[in-house]
Every structure is written in structure tokens, then in C-alpha cells.
Amino acid sequence: MTEQIASGLVDYLTRHYAAIKSRLGRIVGSPDLASDALQDTWLRLQARDEPGGIQNPGSYILRIGVNIAIDMRRRQSRAVSLDEVNAAMELVDPAPGTEHVAQVRSDVQEVLRHIEELPKRQRSVIVMVHFDGLAQKEVAEMLGISLRTVESDLKKAHDYLIACREPDG
Numbered sequence: 001m002t003e004q005i006a007s008g009l010v011d012y013l014t015r016h017y018a019a020i021k022s023r024l025g026r027i028v029g030s031p032d033l034a035s036d037a038l039q040d041t042w043l044r045l046q047a048r049d050e051p052g053g054i055q056n057p058g059s060y061i062l063r064i065g066v067n068i069a070i071d072m073r074r075r076q077s078r079a080v081s082l083d084e085v086n087a088a089m090e091l092v093d094p095a096p097g098t099e100h101v102a103q104v105r106s107d108v109q110e111v112l113r114h115i116e117e118l119p120k121r122q123r124s125v126i127v128m129v130h131f132d133g134l135a136q137k138e139v140a141e142m143l144g145i146s147l148r149t150v151e152s153d154l155k156k157a158h159d160y161l162i163a164c165r166e167p168d169g
Contacts, residue, residue: 037069
């Protein structure tokens, strides 16, 4: 666009700004978006250097404004709103924190130490039931003892471990 044509389009936009803004606002559905798009249109017209005449400057300027408004809407639709950012900041991480993990590990080590203190048969029974996942009847058969003895050893082991967890135990 020659300098004279670009200047003519800028002059046209300046003289008919209110009417073009009103029309563009109806097309894009937002007067604010229309205003922003026309500001960018004015900047583009200043930078244009294309040869050739423009038959209908109003339609030409309006088309540029519509295209700019569409581009702006696309950019806005990809942007995250402040409310969305604030909501994301309030999300709680479901993973346990390092302090919690360290405490659980310490607790497990303490329980394992107390299990080691149990008499051999009680230790075998509690390990086979709780760690190996065997049924009490299977444990009785494997150890060659009665089901009642397995139940008794399991209860004694549980009672001991519970007593160890109590503050004065």
C-alpha cells in the first residue's frame, strides 16, 4: 500500500471510528473487544505497504478489525483465567509429604523391632497371617499346631504390639 493509501485508510478510520466500532462491536459481540481490535487495526494500517487501491475502505477496515478480534478471542480462549489459577493453587497434593513418609517409616521400623522381640512361634504366626496373607487354618497346618493355638498366639502378639504402641508401654 502506498503511503498515500495507508494515510487515507488511517484518516478514514479516524473520521468513522464510532460507526466502525459500533458495527464491529455488533459483529464480535463485545464493544471492548471491538475497541481493542480497532486499535490494532490502526497500528496495522500504519505499517502496511501494499500497492493498489481500496474500493471500499470501510469494509476493508472492518474486515481487518474482525480478523484481529477473532485472533484475540482465540488467544483469550487459550489463556487461563485468574479464577482458574487460584483454584489450581488451592488443590491439595494427595501424595504424603516427606515428613509424613519419614514418620511412617519410623513407625514401621518400630513395629518390626517389636515383632522381632516376640517369642519365635508368635512371631511366625503373625508374619504368616499378616505379611504372607495366609489363613489361620493354613498356618496351623504348616506349623503343626491347632487352630486354637494359632488364634491364641495371634492374640498374644497383637496385645503385645498394642501395648508397645501405648505411651507408657
